[in-house]
Amino acid sequence: NAGVTQTPKFQVLKTGQxxxxxxxxxxxxxxxxxxxxxxxxxxxxxxxxxxxxITDQGEVPNGYNVSRSxxxxxxxxxxxxxxxxxxxxxxxxxYSGGTSHPRVVYEQYFGPGTxxxxx
Amino acid sequence: GDSVTQMExxxxxxxxxxxxxxxxxxxxxxxxxxxxxxxxxEGLQLxxxxxxxxxxxxxxxxxxxxxxETTSFHLEKGSxxxxxxxxxxxxxxxxxxxxxIFGKGTRLHILP
Numbered sequence: 277n278a279g280v281t282q283t284p285k286f287q288v289l290k291t292g293q294x295x296x297x298x299x300x301x302x303x304x305x306x307x308x309x310x311x312x313x314x315x316x317x318x319x320x321x322x323x324x325x326x327x328x329x330i331t332d333q334g335e336v337p338n339g340y341n342v343s344r345s346x347x348x349x350x351x352x353x354x355x356x357x358x359x360x361x362x363x364x365x366x367x368x369x370x371y372s373g374g375t376s377h378p379r380v381v382y383e384q385y386f387g388p389g390t391x392x393x394x395x
Numbered sequence: 396g397d398s399v400t401q402m403e404x405x406x407x408x409x410x411x412x413x414x415x416x417x418x419x420x421x422x423x424x425x426x427x428x429x430x431x432x433x434x435x436x437e438g439l440q441l442x443x444x445x446x447x448x449x450x451x452x453x454x455x456x457x458x459x460x461x462x463x464e465t466t467s468f469h470l471e472k473g474s475x476x477x478x479x480x481x482x483x484x485x486x487x488x489x490x491x492x493x494x495x496i497f498g499k500g501t502r503l504h505i506l507p
Binding site (some may be wrong): 318324326332370386387 | 425437438440441445484488493494495497500505
């Protein structure tokens with residue numbers, strides 16, 4: 277049971293480049309989310325998904341796209357990288373409230389993070 | 396909306412000292428409460444949780460009690476070790492939320 281995996285672990289991009297951060301989980305969790313962590317800012321929610329085919333914006337969605345075609349995978353796409361997107365990115369997953377309460381989220385399991393630098 | 400406030404750090408203690416990290420929350424209804432820990436270079440790990448009033452979560456010598464009357468979930472440990480040096484996040488998940496609300500984190504340094 278690998279839990280939540282993220283690739284790559286480190287990435288350096290030039291301004292304007294695009295890339296996709298990969299996230300996968302093998303716990304059959306309905307709920308998945310992406311956060312960015314910056315010094316002194318704590319965790320900020322970028323996008324989240326309560327199930328396959330459903331995505332929602334979080335606190336800081338601009339410049340990022342997501343899709344959820346399967347339960348296991350939740351990739352994060354940077355459309356045109358900017359220096360302000362230099363950060364550590366964490367993917368997380370959890371059970372939700374099921375069909376009766378799909379938007380209730382329980383404790384989250386985090387991946388090891390991707391450290392992204394945009395120059 | 397729902398929110399979490401935790402004490403700012405860094406907190407520096409000597410080994411074997413008593414630890415308290417304060418956390419208070421604002422939420423409608425009865426949220427679930429969590430403490431997460433982040434060791435250097437790693438992702439967050441769930442440390443403990445409590446899902447209803449007066450519940451006590453505990454793990455690795457850490458404890459926190461869900462206090463509805465004071466809307467608090469303070470983290471305590473009787474005798475800290477150097478290996479407890481990390482960032483600690485208080486968080487909540489409300490019955491009407493579709494996301495977990497995190498505090499800003501408290502960095503803890505333990506000196507040998």
